[in-house]
Structure formats: structure tokens, C-alpha cells
Amino acid sequence: MKGSVCSLLVLVITSVLLTASPGDSSTEAPVRNFNAVLGQSVTLRCPGNLSVHIFRLYLQMQRGQTDYFINGFDTARSLPVTEYMNRTEVNQTDLSVTMSNITVSDEGQYKCIVFYTEMPNEEHVINLKVTAMYSVPTLMAECIHVNGPATGGKSCQLSCSSTGGYPWSEVEWPGLHPSESDNETESFQDPHSKTWTINQTVTYYCDHPTNVSCSIGRTVSHTITICEADSFPLRVNIAIAFVVTFVLFLVLVLVLMKCHCRRPRPNPEDPALGVPLADCHSQPQKS
Ligand SMILES: *[C@@H]1O[C@H](CO)[C@@H](O)[C@H](O)[C@H]1NC(C)=O
Ligand SMILES: *[C@@H]1O[C@H](CO)[C@@H](O)[C@H](O)[C@H]1NC(C)=O
Ligand SMILES: *[C@@H]1O[C@H](CO)[C@@H](O)[C@H](O)[C@H]1NC(C)=O
Ligand SMILES: *[C@@H]1O[C@H](CO)[C@@H](O)[C@H](O)[C@H]1NC(C)=O
Ligand SMILES: *[C@@H]1O[C@H](CO)[C@@H](O)[C@H](O)[C@H]1NC(C)=O
Ligand SMILES: *[C@@H]1O[C@H](CO)[C@@H](O)[C@H](O)[C@H]1NC(C)=O
Ligand SMILES: *[C@@H]1O[C@H](CO)[C@@H](O)[C@H](O)[C@H]1NC(C)=O
Numbered sequence: 001m002k003g004s005v006c007s008l009l010v011l012v013i014t015s016v017l018l019t020a021s022p023g024d025s026s027t028e029a030p031v032r033n034f035n036a037v038l039g040q041s042v043t044l045r046c047p048g049n050l051s052v053h054i055f056r057l058y059l060q061m062q063r064g065q066t067d068y069f070i071n072g073f074d075t076a077r078s079l080p081v082t083e084y085m086n087r088t089e090v091n092q093t094d095l096s097v098t099m100s101n102i103t104v105s106d107e108g109q110y111k112c113i114v115f116y117t118e119m120p121n122e123e124h125v126i127n128l129k130v131t132a133m134y135s136v137p138t139l140m141a142e143c144i145h146v147n148g149p150a151t152g153g154k155s156c157q158l159s160c161s162s163t164g165g166y167p168w169s170e171v172e173w174p175g176l177h178p179s180e181s182d183n184e185t186e187s188f189q190d191p192h193s194k195t196w197t198i199n200q201t202v203t204y205y206c207d208h209p210t211n212v213s214c215s216i217g218r219t220v221s222h223t224i225t226i227c228e229a230d231s232f233p234l235r236v237n238i239a240i241a242f243v244v245t246f247v248l249f250l251v252l253v254l255v256l257m258k259c260h261c262r263r264p265r266p267n268p269e270d271p272a273l274g275v276p277l278a279d280c281h282s283q284p285q286k287s
């Protein structure tokens with residue numbers, strides 16, 4: 001352990017000394033950007049002149065003021081073992097380092113130093129960005145009646161929450177006008193995975209039926225319709241009540257008519273027996 005720390009120090013110091021040496025052609029090199037997805041792997045390729053013999057390659061991560069050795073190769077000796085050894089693999093042919101099982105802590109700036117036998121060494125800066133997909137947001141609405149001038153007489157508390165994403169993201173509400181709402185955002189970063197849980201609550205004053213959804217990162221919730229509860233179902237309720245009353249009224253009328261116009265029971269002594277149909281007019285005569 002102590003040995004590896006010492007050789008690491010030596011490495012860092014030598015690399016600093018070497019890169020600080022005059023005649024170094026590295027400083028002008030542009031920054032290369034790489035993107036990685038949490039839990040997956042990424043291949044960081046160091047730009048270097050492959051037609052010139054390369055005897056050493058260092059990939060270092062900048063942590064604060066120090067460069068931390070990650071992996072690389074050296075044709076003359078073996079390099080110190082670091083915590084990255086198990087999830088990095090170096091390809092000497094194309095000067096790349098594949099890093100697997102990416103975590104948010106891997107995000108940052110790297111330095112790749114290429115040592116040529118017949119040329120000054122080169123230093124390249126590599127930027128690694130890590131992203132993690134947010135879960136599909138959960139969208140919930142709770143609407144209450146409010147007394148006030150708002151035309152709908154209602155306000156809805158909409159909450160949109162999602163988890164496991166990186167980096168932090170705004171919550172967006174396609175379909176809602178920002179001017180129509182107040183909002184409050186709670187966010188929490190997991191101390192271990194560094195991913196975010198975000199929950200935004202928006203108070204929306206009902207105006208007309210609105211379809212809303214929310215999005216966090218690039219994931220979008222399902223769509224719900226709010227502010228329709230009163231106007232539309234109330235009308236339906238009235239219509240249903242109307243129809244039911246009408247049907248009941250019809251049934252009542254029919255029942256009454258049936259009672260009134262019931263066909264008289266055949267009576268052998270009745271002289272009117274020969275009459276084929278009893279109707280309402282004949283009924284009073286019967287009794
Ligand atoms: C690589 O090095 C060779 C020899 O020094 C040089 O001729 C060539 O232009 C270099 N290529 C690049 C891309 O720098
Ligand atoms: C790397 O893997 C070996 C074997 O699986 C294990 O013994 C060692 O502790 C690991 N090293 C680190 C730094 O995780
Ligand atoms: C190294 O990179 C070269 C060129 O991209 C590729 O052909 C080769 O398969 C790689 N080697 C390994 C061990 O991945
Ligand atoms: C990947 O990282 C996670 C979290 O750090 C760890 O639990 C898991 O064992 C790692 N898997 C591999 C294959 O290294
Ligand atoms: C949330 O509040 C911020 C600041 O008050 C505002 O800029 C933004 O538009 C609001 N978003 C929504 C959806 O209301
Ligand atoms: C989001 O916040 C609202 C209001 O504080 C709360 O009612 C809701 O349960 C929260 N959602 C989640 C998933 O934590
Ligand atoms: C909401 O969506 C439904 C189903 O897509 C649609 O029928 C309805 O017209 C929409 N309402 C509004 C107010 O856009």
C-alpha cells in the first residue's frame with residue numbers, strides 16, 4: 001500500500017515535471033468531451049500521433065489541485081495499482097482507456113499524457129460528463145374548491161416527482177402557463193450515488209379544462225386532465241337526473257293507464273260478453 005502510494009507520488013511528480021518542461025507542445029491541444037451514462041462504460045481515447053513510437057501513456061484525473069493516476073501503460077515497467085484497475089482497460093494500439101461501471105464521481109476533467117521516444121510528450125485534456133435517466137415522473141393532482149374571483153372556483157395542487165437522475169434538472173410543465181401558477185421545488189441528492197430526486201409542487205388556479213403533463217430531464221409523465229370536474233359532470237348529472245325523472249314519469253303514467261284500462265275479467269252473465277274489446281269508455285258501464 002505504502003509502496004504504491006510512493007510510486008504514485010513519483011508518477012505524479014514526474015509527470016508534472018515532464019509536462020512542465022520547456023519545449024512541451026501540449027498546452028494548445030483542445031479539450032475533448034466525452035459523455036457517459038451511469039452504470040455503463042465509456043472509452044476515453046487519447047489523441048496521439050500513432051505513427052510515432054509511444055513508450056508511455058498516463059491517464060490522470062484532476063481532483064482539486066492534484067492529478068490522480070487512473071491507468072495507462074509503460075513499456076519499461078509496471079504501473080502502480082489504483083482503485084480504477086478493476087474497471088479500466090487500456091488499449092495500447094489506439095491509446096484508449098475503457099472505464100466501466102461509470103459513477104457520478106467519475107465526472108470531471110482528465111489529463112492524458114502521451115510520451116514519445118522521438119518527440120516531446122503531449123498532454124490532452126478530456127472532459128467527462130455523466131448522465132443518468134430520471135424515472136418516469138409521477139404526476140398527481142389534488143383539486144379543491146376555493147372561494148374567490150377565479151372563474152373555476154377551484155385550484156389544483158399538482159406534484160411532479162422523479163428520481164435517480166443526474167444532473168439536476170428543472171421540472172417543466174408543457175400545457176401550463178408559468179404565469180398561472182406558483183411553484184415550489186424540493187430536491188434531494190443521494191449521498192452515495194449522487195443522483196437526484198426532484199419533487200415540484202405547482203398550485204394552478206383553474207380556468208378551463210387543461211391537459212397537463214410534466215417532464216424532468218428528458219422523461220415525461222402521463223397526461224391528466226384537470227379543472228374539468230365541475231362544469232362537465234354537473235351538466236351530465238343534470239341530464240341524467242332529467243332522463244331518470246322522465247323515465248320514472250313515463251313508468252308512472254303507464255302504470256296508471258294499465259290500472260285504469262285493465263281489460264275486465266270475462267263474465268258469463270255479462271251481456272257485453274260478445275263485445276271483443278273492453279276499452280276505457282266501457283269501463284264505467286261495467287261497474
Ligand atoms: C505524426 O508524427 C510524424 C513524424 O513526426 C509527422 O510527420 C506527422 O505529421 C505527425 N502526425 C500528426 C497527425 O501530428
Ligand atoms: C479488484 O479485483 C480483485 C479481484 O476481484 C480484488 O481482490 C480487489 O480488491 C479489487 N480491487 C479494487 C481496488 O477494487
Ligand atoms: C484496441 O484498439 C484497436 C483499434 O481500435 C482494436 O482493433 C483492438 O481490437 C483493440 N484491442 C482490444 C484488446 O480491445
Ligand atoms: C458497479 O458499481 C456499483 C456501485 O458502486 C457496485 O455495487 C457494483 O458492484 C459495481 N459492479 C461492477 C461490475 O464493478
Ligand atoms: C416556477 O417558479 C419560477 C420562479 O418563480 C418561474 O420562473 C417558473 O416559470 C415557474 N414554473 C412554473 C411551471 O410555474
Ligand atoms: C411531492 O410533494 C408533495 C407536496 O409536498 C407531496 O404531497 C407529495 O407526496 C410528494 N411526492 C413524492 C413522490 O414525494
Ligand atoms: C385532453 O385530452 C383528451 C384526450 O387526448 C382530449 O379529448 C381533450 O380534448 C383534451 N382537452 C383539452 C382541454 O385539451
